[in-house]
Amino acid sequence: MSLDTDVQVPQRRELRTSIPGPRSQTLAERRAAAVAAGVGSTMPVYAARAGGGVIEDVDGNLLIDLGAGIAVTTVGASHPKVVEAVQRQVAEFTHTCFMITPYEGYVAVAEKLAELTPGDHAKKSALFNSGAEAVENAIKIARHATGRTAVVAFDHAYHGRTNLTMALTAKAMPYKKGFGPFASDIYRVPMSYPFRDPSGMTGEQAAQRAITLADKAVGADQIAAVIIEPIQGEGGFIVPAPGFLAAVAAWCRDNGIVFIADEVQAGFARTGAWFACDHEDVVPDLVTTAKGIAGGMPLAAVTGRAELMDAVHAGGLGGTYGGNPVACAAALGAIEAMEADGMLQRAEQIGAVIRSTLEAAQQSQPAIGDIRGRGAMMALELVQPGTQEPDAALAAAVAKKCHEQGVVVLTCGTFGNVIRLLPPLTISDELLAEGLQILTEALTSA
Structure with a gap:
């Protein structure tokens, strides 16, 4: 399911270049000369368009958005209304x-x-x-x-x-x-x-x-x-x-x-x-x-x-x-x-999909210490297997692998060991499933 929002950005994941691409790299050079170093960014790509469940960067890469600008673009980044x-x-x-x-x-x-x-x-x-x-x-x-x-x-x-x-x-x-x-x-x-x-x-x-x-x-x-x-x-x-x-x-x-x-x-x-x-x-x-x-x-x-x-x-x-x-x-x-558009119900649907996917992954991933959240505000806390010792390095590695594959995920937590998922409520079921699959694969490989 997805919500009909007349989005103009193609609703698929597609990597036309490596991450970051050449245009993003050029913008990064300009940024280094003009923007204060204290302003950080999660990903090294520069956005050109966004909507639905996708961010398109300046190199034409289409990224699955599981961050929604830190819970800002709940209705998508370009909802017609x-x-x-x-x-x-x-x-x-x-x-x-x-x-x-x-x-x-x-x-x-x-x-x-x-x-x-x-x-x-x-x-x-x-x-x-x-x-x-x-x-x-x-x-x-x-x-x-x-x-x-x-x-x-x-x-x-x-x-x-x-x-x-x-x-x-x-x-x-x-x-x-x-x-x-x-x-x-x-x-x-x-x-x-x-x-x-x-x-x-x-x-x-x-x-x-x-x-x-x-x-x-x-x-x-x-x-x-x-x-x-x-x-x-x-x-x-x-x-x-x-x-x-x-x-x-x-x-x-x-x-x-x-x-x-x-x-x-x-x-x-x-x-x-x-x-x-x-x-x-x-x-x-x-x-x-x-x-x-x-x-x-x-x-x-x-x-x-x-x-x-x-x-x-x-x-x-x-x-x-x-x-x-x-x-x-x-x-x-x-x-x-x-x-x-019934977005309260859509948030519940998204949360159920995320939870079931992560709980299935937890069966074979002892590093997943906890799965928590409500609706489309979900997270997994990563730990040293068999303990509650936070594993921030693993969280960073998993996020990096997701980013390389064109999926936007965010980390958080006092100990830096939590991966949080905040997809726009306009994301399609297909994009959500693909993004979660890449996340679980990144957990395995990391």
Whole structure:
């Protein structure tokens, strides 16, 4: 199965040159002279077109996309509804700044967010440009609303690259090393990590472990917010044990602490629900979104309880480009595509195919320590066979072999030993199966 998206890029894998090809190599030389070395790239190829489940590079190579621009192009990289909405808006105006002369698109996106995010309470939104901006503003809102300053985050968390969000992020390299000092009054507690937690630990027990530490080290009455990814992204696609999120959220509610769900990577149909919190029936006070919200255009949001969002004084939230009209148009087009094309169901189908394929491979591959995720947000954690010792070298080797064969896969994890799969929901069954076959072959050969 695949979704009908009128994609112009051929939907097949085809390597016309080695990876990278000569045109990509020429661009790499230009890049080396002009682009800062601190900006990394997963693959050494340069994109020319993309859509459906394929990226075409400047040498004409057609690559199977199992990364979706890190969960951004959920509806594909050129979905007609997004393209048409963007073209229409560009022809009308590209910018006025919502803080000067507002426009309907911003309001319409906020209305849609109130409809789709968890909970049926009154909600309001503020729009920004990136996930890190959304997280930073969620913390600002929580601090202002509660009059408290302390913020609790979790092991393996990733929340961004700004100074405050680096403080929230757990992994030093490459995100934090050499960039301190970081924002203060940030505290870290253990995450529920079923593969690495003590055997038999339940979600409620893992939550109590975190709550006890937060209460003793900080004090519940000093905490403005607890922020958590319902499924951790860069930290390794860690799905907490059932009951963990609900127990933490209940503790926050009982103690006047703002519970922030960072849904930047897991949100907008990626997991087979609109938001990962929906799988656990957890209703956050604030939700941060970005990535898949706008089909590739830069847009982010904080959506939350109206009384929290309205606690900040006029002018306290915003930014020149926040809620840009073209990005808002793209978001409305992307959300329309998700609803009209049945993408929540498609994410579930993709997840079932990935899980069954990887579980079959696990029977003969003892290096696959864990298979986890939801919907089209799946991962495998690689270890030294017979142990839980992370094998980052194997993950890198497997990814390299996939890249050489024209399949885009990404690595992640605190230990660098996780391969994550984030295909666009517009990928065909045939391309998905071929990409997974190459992945399993790479596991065998590596």
